[in-house]
Amino acid sequence: MINFNYLRVSTTKGAVDAIVRDSAAQWIAGGTNLIDLMKKGVMSPQKLVDINNLPLKEIKKEGNKLVIGALALNSAVADNELVRKEQPLLSLALQAGASAQLRNMATVGGNMMQRTRCPYFYNPDMPCNKREPGTGCGALKGFNRMHAIFGASDKCIAVHPSDMSIALVALDSTVLVSGPKGDRRIPFQNFHRLPGDLPQKDNTLERGELIVAVEIPDNKLNKNVHYLKVRDRASYAFALVSVAAAVDLQGDTIKDVRLAMGGVAHKPWRLMEAELFLKGKPASEANFREAAALAMKDAKGYGHNNFKLKLAPNTLVEALKTATGKG
């Protein structure tokens, strides 16, 4: 048996120390991703540091920010009154993810940290640079229907699978982390990274840095929102393409807008250019289409996923139409 030690900690400092002390240790929260990866032999930490007892479950208002603890459950966040009232986009994105059972276990921090679902990553005897740098990318010339159309490299074309993170990046969130060198704030945009030459690195966390909370600044984006997830079945499937759209609509005019896409890149894909284009313009299908065209500028297909070049802009238009009720 691959034995591992188990340690339960109850303070942030304890959690950080335990990881810093032991290079083969890893935090476990809901365990819904890590345990699967351990069973598959993709990851084999020798020590699990259970962080579920840390007091990081709270969802509260701090000044003009909504602060969500890293250990708040996906279901608790989705159902939370404050979240539903002030940041409904987040609630919608969470509800589109996984299943009710999984959402009852999964945490905010774990969700951000979940690994890609690329089948080559998941199968230890297939090539994968993310799992085993230097073995090649199995998906590049393999079956890549689920894979990236933005920002990929020839080392890795995997996508980040989180739905929640698509909403968080759209909402200009900030990730609060605590590490051996102290506390740090990371804009959500910069939290996940593109694969480049280091596909084994999913994000910009340093070793020993624990996510303690996510902050969402106040906005006027709680009326016209939609999270549209296109997938292979009605529920319990990862996104082929998903779009988080939140619009501050005044009359017919788009005062403010946030757009992000899932299932298309190694990180939650914020669509700044499309946002910029739409700001101040009337909400119309023609404008949505133009924004979508801008959003797709640098997209590239790898064969099986070429359909996403059509699906992504159409999903964006559809999400905007539903969010605004226009077009």
Added chain:
Amino acid sequence: MKQDLFFDKKIPDRINRVDGRAKVTGSAAYAADHKMQNTVYGFLVGSTVAKGRIKSIDTKAAERAPGVLAVITHLNAPKLPSYTTGKDPSQPPTGGHPLRFFSSDEVFYYDQAIALVIADTYERVLHASKLVKAQYEKAVHQTDLDASLGKAKVPTGPRFEDYTRGEKDGYKSAAVKIEQEYYQPIDVHNPMEPAAIMAFWEGQDKVTVYTKTQGVQATQKSISDAFKLPLENITVNAEHIGGAFGMGLRTWPYEIAAVMGAKKVGKPLKLVLHREQMFTNVGYRPATTQKIGLGATTDGKLVGLTHDATANTSAYEEFTEATVNMSRFLYACPNVTTRYRIVPLNIVTPIWMRGPGEATGSFALESAMDELAYQLKLDPVEFRLRNHADSDPENGLPWSSKFLKECYQLGADAIGWKDRKLQPGTSKDGDWLIGYGMGTGSFGAFRGAATVKAMLHPDGKLILQCSVNDMGPGTATMMTAVASDLMGLPVNKITVQMGSTLLPPGPMQGGSTVTATVGSAVHDVCLALKEQIATLAGKEGAAISKANAQQLKAADLVFSETGVASKTDASVRVSYSDLLKQNNLPVIELTKESKGTKLPYSSYSYSVHFVKLRVHPATGRIKIDHVVSCADAGTIVSAKTAEGQMMGGAVGGIGMALMEDLVIDHRFGRPINNNLGDYHVPVNADIPSVDVLFVNKKDPYLNPIGAKGLGEIALVGVAPAIANAVFNATGKRIRSLPITQDKLLEA
């Protein structure tokens, strides 16, 4: 349910599934649930290459791992008496040689077992299995059907010779015609209960197994062949099966390996396949490419139909199914040609999956019929009615019964077919396009042999015994319904004992034949039992003896829970307890074999599936709004379980049409979505309301209860109905299953 249209009699009371409580409370024991002292656990280590030879295999680390009792490989496997010899006559493949794990160093497919590790706990055996390391002499594998069509060959055996009636490829001269290609990928059965076996030996020559099989007798025969043991030394039990859909229609190499492993360690051995192994080691619906040429006169009379199919088999066995056969009899058509080919690939042998070849074949045939109907500007139902076969065009025989026209009518009414627009893409609901489609299903109706033992106890309890088992359709419930009806007994007085070779022999659970076969055997044994009761009750001096020493017949009596009474005078009666006491019998029992005879009729069950769905053209999303499935399956013996069968078939058909597809990365010769997260089957939210309608008219000739079959037709024809509805909605014809967003957007 609409009940008034056609039936002979009211559909019987809606009996609940008799094993339902045991199943939902967890007391029903499936193969791996059986507990025995000292049970040890086996796990199969799979090959990481798809073709080649094992150059070396290192089992030392595994053998040294805690709790390990044995590691069996081709280097040390006990030589079974018939372990490497020829073909197994009791099993489906028509040619080739069954694979025996560990009989040689040869690898035929990815994940073929190269070692069986046995340890004292499941966790330890899992771990030790990971320590087995093999080196291979790799050979060039082939797992791609498209790339191997050049190797297509006619299967061995007479059933698969090319067929022509009238003019060969006669469709070509028709005024209106289509020629199209259709593709069915590999679909995997994936029953909820994984393949599992528990085996234990008493001494050197007696073995008992609990295993996931659809036929305990067939498994018994396979074990007997492999170990050269007399049948009576082998007991096979499989009372409950957690679904199978065909996966359990043969004995698989893992089962023989487990029996061998149990012998080697001298302890009860439990072997459960991991879900991933369910995708690689126990069959699937084969990949099949099909070509249809279909031609008609301008007024919609079929002129010719040519149906070619090429499917994959494994590199060591010939697997065949009736993919093209429906095209020979479903429609009145003078010129029909069918050709069926198989191609060996480095994948495990396929095995019949619900509605086996017919499901694949009907996708092509019923899509093509739809395509031609559009060309003819005819309503697809009307087109089918114009070509209805009034007798079997393949052999000229009359049908024993056929109510296909009634199915069309029932279904068309229920789905609102009249709202269907002929012109695709014209029916809208906001951004969604609405489409209607239909497809016909058919499957041979057949009555085989079964022996049933009936035992009537003094308290009126009836026990029925037969070795047939129940993989979920409700066989025990059906048997109970038949007996309850005939014996005048309430359902709770009847107990069915099944699923063991210790019981009187019954058929495999497969091919939609069990109700026609075993239901009829229950019928026959009940009638005989009633006569026996009448004889006892009418003995001289007995309660209901007749005047002039005339023999009392069952027809003279009313049978009820309490006993029998005279038909003419209800006060003349005897209870079963008194009757048994008077005759000094603990129980009245009777065993009867019963089987069909060759009939001068052709017998098929029919289904018609109607689908209403919506497609979001910009994103390729499909949402099914409504399914109506109508069946002509003869008498419906048990309404609730029959409806359940039909609904399950519709769900399976939706999966086949929209989701299921085992993707193989041909570079490695191995599947990449061999888990239930990536291999999609429908979830609840994908399933609309499914309405089930039965014609419920007795087949007067096939068997005494008038039942045909239901299991296969529940699924055959669903996929083309969906594909046709997608076309009606969008004008896009997807000829390659499953119909996914990528295909719709790129079409």
